[in-house]
Amino acid sequence: MINKLHHAAFRCRDSEQTRAFYEDFLELPLAHALTIAQTATGRATDVLHTFYEMSDGSYLAFFEAPDQPFEFKPQHDFDLHIALEVSKSDLLRKFEHGRRLGIETRGISDHAFIESIYFRDPNGYVVELAAPKPHPAFDRAAALALIKARPKTSDA
Template sequence: MAVLDQPGRDRGHDRTVNYGLPHVNVVCELRVAHGASSTPILSDEQKLAPAANDGAASPGQCLQVVRKQLEQLKDSLIPIKGLHHSANRCRDAEETRAFYEDFLGLPLACSLRRDRTEAGVETPLLHIFFQMRDGSYLAFFELPEVEFEFTEQDPSDLHIALEVGALAMKAIQIKAKAVGLEFHGPAELEALTSIYFRDPNGYVVELTTKKDEHDEVMDPERNDARGILDAWQAEKQTSA
């Protein structure tokens, strides 16, 4: 952390304190004149802080403002805003719709007909999107003229986990039993309680609820995520 008020330095000169943050260059310029109150100017390249502060403030107050803004902007330091959509091939668009919309309750939000793929292959295709509550989507492609090998994956190989509330979890289990749709679980995991379905395409769909300890288990400041990964890698090298 930079020192704002170092002894022996000329307080009549401008000083710039750069906190070295990734993705966001927050700078606090302290302009201190002899015998005058300091006037901090908080600025950054993304305009995350006010361009000027008209009120007189000490260097310590300036630092408090920066810290407060950093706390508020913690999430924005991650460049990825969130999931827009995931996309997979499907055998049949209507069968897929029946599972995700009629059974799981995700509304069909968009259907796009195209004459070519994103890679430029000319073939008819349908791209369908099912919307989740947070505004993200599960999407699927049906390409009748392009071969694709559908295989039933093990959950540890490939699956998508969708969060639901406790009441919704119970309701979906009751609904599944009523319509004869098989599922596995509930499975008690470190921070989640989950059940598992296979959709009409063979993909594993996990429905999960958070346990009370979820946030603590998933907090990288408390769970030693990096240390556990490093130990795993070291053990693999030792046993190789």
């Protein structure tokens, strides 16, 4: 059985720029870094793998892999984003801090069960900070009904 998220890993352009955003700005401490010189299949590589720790013990991780092609582009919120839970006071504090630093900062958006702000990290990923709001319990049956009622969009 799955217990919790250990880490979610993403590519990064530059480990120091990524560290400055996640550690200095978002206040996620750099917990670990390692170099990977050889893949599991024996291919030589030059990868730096970094881990930033969240308060629940899970991590955001990044691979700087200059020898591996990857299309870095600004991601649309619906395509890919990283959502991290914060308190309402931290949400407001980070909103002002991002604006002061000139970081792309959007929000505050009220999604009924959370309030959110959005930043763009140095790799083009959208990072959402979400503050929970009191709300009725989620209804799994209603959620499943919405999914089943949705017109099929692919042949998969």
